[in-house]
Amino acid sequence: MPLLTKECLERLRDKINLIEIVGSHIDLKKVGAKTKALCPFHNEKTPSFTLNPGDSHYHCFGCGAHGDGVAFLMNFLGISFREAVEYLANKYGVRLEFTGEQQAKDEYKRDLYRINQKIAEFFHFHLLHSEEGKIALEYLFKRGITEEFIKKFMIGYAPHQENFQKAFYRSEKFSEELLVLAGILSESTKRVFFTERIMFPIHDGMSNVVGFSGRKINEEVFGGKYVNTKETKIFKKSRTLYGLNYSRRRIAKDGKVIIVEGQIDALRFINEDLDYAVASQGTAFGELHVAELMKLSVEEVIICFDGDSAGDKSALKVGQLFQKEGVEVNICRFPDGMDPDTFLIEYGKEGFEKLYKAKKSYLTFLVQMLSKDGKADSPAGKNALMSEVKKMMKDWKHPLMIHEGEKQLARLLNVPGKFVVTTAAPQIPKAVKKVIKIAADVLEEDLVRWLLLIEDKKLLSVIFENIETSFLGNELIKKVFEFSKELFEEGREIDMLHLGASLDENEMVIIENFKSKRMNVERVKEGVRILCQKLLDREWLKRCDEIKEKIKADNVSEDKLFALAKEFAEVKKNKKIITEIA
Numbered sequence: 046m047p048l049l050t051k052e053c054l055e056r057l058r059d060k061i062n063l064i065e066i067v068g069s070h071i072d073l074k075k076v077g078a079k080t081k082a083l084c085p086f087h088n089e090k091t092p093s094f095t096l097n098p099g100d101s102h103y104h105c106f107g108c109g110a111h112g113d114g115v116a117f118l119m120n121f122l123g124i125s126f127r128e129a130v131e132y133l134a135n136k137y138g139v140r141l142e143f144t145g146e147q148q149a150k151d152e153y154k155r156d157l158y159r160i161n162q163k164i165a166e167f168f169h170f171h172l173l174h175s176e177e178g179k180i181a182l183e184y185l186f187k188r189g190i191t192e193e194f195i196k197k198f199m200i201g202y203a204p205h206q207e208n209f210q211k212a213f214y215r216s217e218k219f220s221e222e223l224l225v226l227a228g229i230l231s232e233s234t235k236r237v238f239f240t241e242r243i244m245f246p247i248h249d250g251m252s253n254v255v256g257f258s259g260r261k262i263n264e265e266v267f268g269g270k271y272v273n274t275k276e277t278k279i280f281k282k283s284r285t286l287y288g289l290n291y292s293r294r295r296i297a298k299d300g301k302v303i304i305v306e307g308q309i310d311a312l313r314f315i316n317e318d319l320d321y322a323v324a325s326q327g328t329a330f331g332e333l334h335v336a337e338l339m340k341l342s343v344e345e346v347i348i349c350f351d352g353d354s355a356g357d358k359s360a361l362k363v364g365q366l367f368q369k370e371g372v373e374v375n376i377c378r379f380p381d382g383m384d385p386d387t388f389l390i391e392y393g394k395e396g397f398e399k400l401y402k403a404k405k406s407y408l409t410f411l412v413q414m415l416s417k418d419g420k421a422d423s424p425a426g427k428n429a430l431m432s433e434v435k436k437m438m439k440d441w442k443h444p445l446m447i448h449e450g451e452k453q454l455a456r457l458l459n460v461p462g463k464f465v466v467t468t469a470a471p472q473i474p475k476a477v478k479k480v481i482k483i484a485a486d487v488l489e490e491d492l493v494r495w496l497l498l499i500e501d502k503k504l505l506s507v508i509f510e511n512i513e514t515s516f517l518g519n520e521l522i523k524k525v526f527e528f529s530k531e532l533f534e535e536g537r538e539i540d541m542l543h544l545g546a547s548l549d550e551n552e553m554v555i556i557e558n559f560k561s562k563r564m565n566v567e568r569v570k571e572g573v574r575i576l577c578q579k580l581l582d583r584e585w586l587k588r589c590d591e592i593k594e595k596i597k598a599d600n601v602s603e604d605k606l607f608a609l610a611k612e613f614a615e616v617k618k619n620k621k622i623i624t625e626i627a
Contacts, residue, residue, distance in 0.1 A: 048127065048553070051546040053142040057130065058542050060137035064096055066114045067103060070121055070294075085121055085298070086110040101538065102500060109565050111498050115541040119557065123297030123341040126541055126553045128251055157279050160219055160227050161254035165246040167213050168201025168257075172243070178202045181243050184262045188309075189390040198312050199246055203239040203259060210237045228256060228274040238274070241266045245308045247273070247280065247326060248290035250337075256280040258287075258308055258326070273326065283333045286323040287311050293341065295321040301345040302338055304330065304363060306356070310349070310385040317394045322349075330363045335370060345373045347404065352379035357414055364407040368450075371443040374407035408434070408450060412457045427458055431465060444468065488583070489522045490559050491576055496529045496539050498564055504573050505533050507626055511577045516584045521552055570626040578623050585620050592616065 064080055067073065073082045074092065084094040084105040093107035104111045112120065118129040134141045143151050172178040172195065181202040185195065194200075204210055214224060224230040231238055242259030249255050256274030274280055288311035289296075296302045303322035305311050314322035325334055338346075346367045350356035357378075364374040377400050379388050389397060405413070411434060412421075420426040434454055438447050448468045455465040492512070499505055509530050517523045528547045529539045537543065545553060565572055592613045596606065 048143060048550045049130065049545055050142040050144060053134075053139065054130070054542045054546045057133055057137065057139045057141075060139055061101075061114045061133060063101055063103065063114050063117075064098075066133070066136075067096060067117055070117075084108060084110060100500075101540070102498075111564065113540050113542075116497070119541075121294065121297075123293055124251065126545055126557055127550065130542070130545065132251060154279055156223055157227050157277065158253045158255070160217075160223055160229070161246070161256065163217055163219075164214075164229060165199055165201060165244075165254045165257070167210075168203055168244040168246075169195075169199045170201075171204055172200065172202035175202075175204070177204060181262060185243065188386075190309075194312070194316055197316065201244040201246070203237075203242045203244050205241045207237045207240060210240075226277060228277050228280070239272070242272065245287075247285060247287060249279070249285065250289045250293050252290040253279070255285065281333075282326050282328040283331055284337055285326040286334060286337055287326045288315055288323045289337075291315045292321045292323055296323075296338070296343065297341045300342055301347065302341075302343050303347045303349055305349050305385050306351060306359065307384070307386070313386045313389045314349075314397075317389055317397070319394060319397065330359075330366070332366060335366050339370060339372075343372060345375065347401065348374065348376045349379070349385050351384040352381050356384075361411055361414060364410070365437060365440070368407055368446065369441050371441070371446050375401075375404040376407065376410045377401055377404050378410070406453075408453050409457060411437075412454070421458065427460070431458060431460075435465075435467075486519065488576070488579055489517055489519050491564070492517075492580070493522055493525050493556065493559055494564050495569075495573055495576060496525070497541065497544075499569065499573070500538075501569070502533075504569065504626070505539075507573055507623070508577060509533060511621070511623065512580055513584075516580050521548075521555060524548070524552075525556065574623050574626050581621050581623070585616070588616050589613065 064073065067082070071082050071085050071094075073080050073096070075081075076092075078098060080096040080098070081092040082094045083089055083092050084107050086094075086105060087108040087110075089107050094103065094105045094110070096103050101113050102111060103113075103117060110120070114133065115126065115129045118124060118132055119126065122129075122132075124132070131141065133139070141151060172181055173192075182192075182195075185200070190200075214229075221230065221235060225232050225235070229238060230236065239257060239259045241263060242261050245258045245260070246254045247256040247258055256277065256279075258271055258273045260271050261268065273282070276282060287308050292302070292311075292315060299321060301321060303314055303319065305314065305322055305324045307324055311322045311324040314320070323338075325331075346364070348360045348364055350360045350363075360376050364376065367374045377397075379385065379400070383391075388400075392399075412430070415421070415430050415433065421430050431454065435451070438450050441447050441450070448466070451466040451468055452462060455462040458465070492508075495508070496505075499508075512526070514523050514527055517526060525544065525548070528544070532539050532543055541556075544556060548556065592609055595601070596609050596613070601609070
């Protein structure tokens with residue numbers, strides 16, 4: 046069942062202004078009738094990213110990036126279709142209507158977001174404008190945190206007096222039930238959860254406030270140094286990455302991320318224009334955190350933990366999680382006793398860039414840590430170290446990573462490769478059938494990409510006149526093709542919003558994954574011709590093979606054999622060829 050109703054998506058489509066959406070994220074310049082910009086999807090010096098007045102699609106003549114407002118947000122911010130729709134709905138004041146029980150769940154989430162946002166503003170005001178807040182401000186100033194920094198990241202302070210907080214909640218008409226569900230009040234006693242603590246708002250990737258992290262500055266205050274909001278319907282510690290709302294764009298664009306341990310560490314990096322840093326939130330960095338970053342196509346992870354033995358051990362654990370997924374891991378080791386916050390205060394961005402140049406690969410750092418006690422000084426110790434590292438490598442999911450890792454391990458231990466390298470380099474491809482299947486999948490996925498990219502009605506006609514649903518093997522792509530044909534025949538646009546009205550959330554996720562491949566839109570006519578020809582050729586070969594199989598079958602009568610031979614000759618003769626598209 047589709048996640049959103051057709052009616053609300055149509056209302057949203059009518060409101061969308063592409064130039065306004067794009068212009069709120071990148072600098073646009075009017076050049077004659079067109080609007081241009083430096084493409085946000087590749088590095089360039091001359092603007093080739095173009096928007097025409099009244100168009101619903103952008104196009105880059107440099108890298109071929111192309112799409113509508115929803116596609117722009119998905120690619121620019123590295124977000125899902127649903128997140129892009131919610132972003133636009135908030136921007137244009139359109140109420141989303143979900144199907145089934147999802148509507149009630151969505152309204153409930155919005156209530157929690159609203160409550161957390163208002164409370165964040167309350168804490169922030171109290172820090173800056175109350176007598177009690179002055180003590181917290183003095184503490185922050187001593188830590189090298191300026192007022193500008195405080196305002197930028199909306200840091201606050203939870204008042205000591207519980208009744209003062211509750212009076213504010215009453216004035217905002219927040220129900221006790223929702224305050225409990227948001228983790229602001231205790232479920233059992235209904236008492237305020239945060240008092241006398243510096244408050245850091247916790248955001249999700251779309252900048253909604255989902256919870257808080259409170260740091261005490263008075264040792265007499267009950268509880269640990271840091272206390273976080275309990276898990277709620279909108280706050281899951283195992284998935285939440287602190288700082289992602291500030292860093293998501295840069296991570297998605299550059300394909301790299303800095304991982305730190307604490308909130309201040311993450312904010313310090315972001316404030317120094319190293320805005321691709323995140324931290325786990327109140328729990329150890331785990332596989333679900335890795336999964337969240339993998340959605341942004343991360344290619345390099347830079348681990349920046351505290352310069353002590355605990356930080357070193359944590360760096361190895363987190364690095365192993367990414368090594369398993371085939372992601373490059375580098376470790377920046379801070380001087381003993383320093384953390385990212387203190388290091389950046391003293392040395393700034395330039396100091397970190399020098400530190401980054403001296404980074405160590407995961408295996409290099411791992412071998413150094415395991416060799417600290419002299420384990421690798423003897424043959425037996427070296428053998429034990431090798432066995433320990435190779436045991437860790439067994440958890441890596443990619444054979445090529447294991448093979449190359451073993452070669453690197455041999456160099457690090459200064460032993461002949463034959464004693465370490467036991468995994469053969471993977472042979473690609475392993476099976477012809479697998480290659481054929483992959484090629485078929487890519488061909489049909491390209492069909493969907495072209496359908497979403499093309500606005501030219503003549504080109505769409507070429508596709509729908511030559512391709513039939515029966516030519517396709519993928520059931521989801523069949524569904525998308527049929528729906529796209531309906532839209533075309535009704536004179537409506539084929540875009541992500543229309544698809545969202547016909548596909549369920551899981552199906553949309555699959556379609557979203559197609560968007561990463563660039564299509565050469567400058568050669569759109571030739572691209573469409575080649576695609577259609579390949580699909581026609583595939584269907585033609587399939588028909589020929591089917592007739593051949595019938596001819597080879599046992600007990601075929603002479604009459605049937607003659608008919609099949611005639612049919613085969615007819616099919617061979619009538620192979621369809623698409624000439625150049627005018």
